[in-house]
C-alpha cells in the first residue's frame with residue numbers, strides 16, 4: 001500500500017483528503033501543522049507528500065525545501081487557496097512537482113497522485129544503475145550522458161532517445177516509420193525527412209570524430225547501428 005503524508009491545518013479539508021485518498025487505496029497520515037509534518041518527514045517513509053502552503057510553524061514552501069533536502073525524489077503536491085502565477089512559481093522553485101488550488105475536486109487530486117506515483121515508480125526502476133553499452137558506446141540512462149571511448153558526448157533529449165532506440169535495436173535495420181512511432185510517438189503519413197536530419201545530427205556527434213562508424217544508412221530501408229569492422 002502506498003503511503004501518503006498530508007500536511008494541512010484545516011481539519012475539515014485534511015479529513016476530506018484523508019478519506020478520499022483512503023478510498024482510492026492509499027494509506028494516509030495527516031499532520032496538522034508544519035512542525036508535525038517536518039517530524040514525520042524525518043522519521044517515517046512516504047511515497048508522496050501533499051502539503052498546504054499556509055501552515056502554522058513552518059509554511060509549505062519551507063517544508064518543500066526540507067523535503068527536497070531529505071529526499072530529492074519523493075513527489076510533492078502543494079495545495080493552496082492562493083492561486084496566482086507567482087505562488088505557483090514559488091511552489092515549483094521550492095521543489096514541488098504539482099500544485100492544486102483550493103477548492104479542488106478529489107478525483108482530480110487522485111488523478112495527479114496516481115500520475116506522480118507512477119512516474120516515481122519508473123524512476124526507481126531505472127535508478128538501479130541502468131546503462132546501455134554497445135562496443136565503445138556507453139549510455140547512462142539515469143544521468144542521460146553518453147560516452148564513446150570514455151569521451152563524453154553532449155546530446156539533446158531527442159537525440160538521446162533516438163540513439164537509445166538505435167542501440168536497443170543494434171545490428172538490426174530500423175525503418176523511418178518505426179523511429180517515428182517509437183521515438184517521436186507519432187504516425188507520419190508523409191515526410192519523415194526530419195528523421196534523416198536527426199540521424200545526421202547524431203552522426204556528427206557520435207561518429208564524425210571516430211574512425212569506426214556506428215550509424216549506417218541502408219538505402220530504401222532505414223538505418224542500422226552496427227560497429228564497422
Ligand code: CA
Pocket residue numbers: 008009010052053054055
Ligand atoms: Ca492552511
